[in-house]
Amino acid sequence: MTVQFKPAETFRDMFNFKKSPEDILRFPFPFPEDEYMYSVNIEPHVKGGPTAAFQAAFDIDEHYIAECRERERVLKEDPKRCQVLPHMATAEWDTLELIMESLASDYPEHFSLSKAGDVWTWVNRPLGIHQTFTFGKAETLPYGPFEYITRQVQGDFTLQDQRDDMLYVDGGMVTTQADWSFEFNIGMSFMEWHGPVPVAHEAGVFERALKYLMRLQYGQPVRRLNWTMTINPRLDTSPENYPVWGPDRTTVTPENVGDKVHLRVELQTLFRLPRSNAILFGIRCYLAPLNDLVKVPKWRRRLHRVLRGLRPELAEYKGMTRYRQTAVDYLAALDDGAPTSKGIAPEIDKLEG
């Protein structure tokens, strides 16, 4: 079925955002069990998977046009949300090639790429873009190659340089982030940018993940899911704008909790790039209000149990302290206590209610 884009959606101000039943069922629900703890949880990023969100290298859904417009607004307000350090120029072209080829192959109805030697023509039908340019010549594009292509994909991206036995975050397009500052973090090592994450350092999660990622092979991308919660369907929850969105956390009541509290999931993908040997890290953000998630019986039971049992330091780190109990109470009333099966698939084809 062809996806119906909803260009009028907004992720701020009046929050004009609504998920279709199909969009709810394709949500990459992040909890394979009734309990949550940090783990490396990396698996091959191959097509297929428990929901439709895993069927493409770079997932496009019904919010595509509206999310690209939101990105454009954020970049107008704060151009430094996209920066690439000068030594990463080759990685920029690697990224452009990977994303263009993947989109054209996964979504031929929306995107096409044709090549005559180094002269490429890129067509993006949903955004009305038709661009001929010379691969390797940045002056033939309206933006740098990394910015050009990441303005046309959902989700954030960072570029990791690998040197001195370490990964460094030396570039990025970061407009839909869960409370981390790209301007502050650019240039940091893998260990430094994960510095604020509690518990996981002691568990050795980052040492293992780093070792694994430094051996990442070209053509064998990997993925994992991460999650937090956000009040209202707001994509730009940057620390820069924390004074703008922080007060939302005080607005949750038993009456509005199902509409206001959103599960925010990041489908994180990692690709080794061929010429630069850099790693492209995709952080694709999905939002779903509790009211939508509870339409899936397995998900409403599991979400209740995970939130109820979440360690306090993790709840604190994820900024949930003010409204967690309200959310747990709301979900408790909907949890019949039945056992749940392992894995994240919704296990229904049609929503209840």
Next chain:
Amino acid sequence: MSDQGIKSKPTYGKIAGDKAARYQLLLVEGAEIPAEVLAEGVDPSAFETWTVAHASALPAAPMMDEAPGTVRPFRSASHMFSALEERLDRETMGLRFYAVGAEPFLWDAFNIASAAGLSQQEMQFAHVGPKARRIYCVHCRTLMDGVTTSIVTCTGCGAPLFVRDHFSKRLASYMGVQVDAEAPGEVPAAEELYK
């Protein structure tokens, strides 16, 4: 409160030198090398040393020899850094670069040396002097030097900022985040922590 458990907070050791170095340059944010910053058995006469006199009447010393054992004084840290870029541009492989001083000095030096092509394995840092922090306001990008308290008012946007242990070497700064962003006016009392 004093240990926030954030791993980007830098840790420091002593200047151990490097026997494999072709040449060693030491920057000191002060007039003398504090004895406690050198590892056991390290002889500073093996280094070309730059110092900060914090004095304006210092004659410039443009003809100073660049050699192990020489000591070149500068009027201020800024004065030193203005000469450093040119000095490092003339260097080749095998240089080892050391800095001794307060935290903003060390990471300013690190950034100049990084831009000149040195990797962190070619550098050593020893922290002496005040613990006062340089703070970067994540909301308005103002930098504030000399912060000694757990909470500080941003001189740029007026936000009361909580001083996090999250440190950016590139900005040579700790992050400040508005402490009452969720509930304006709920500002805890500031504690004197970084002296």
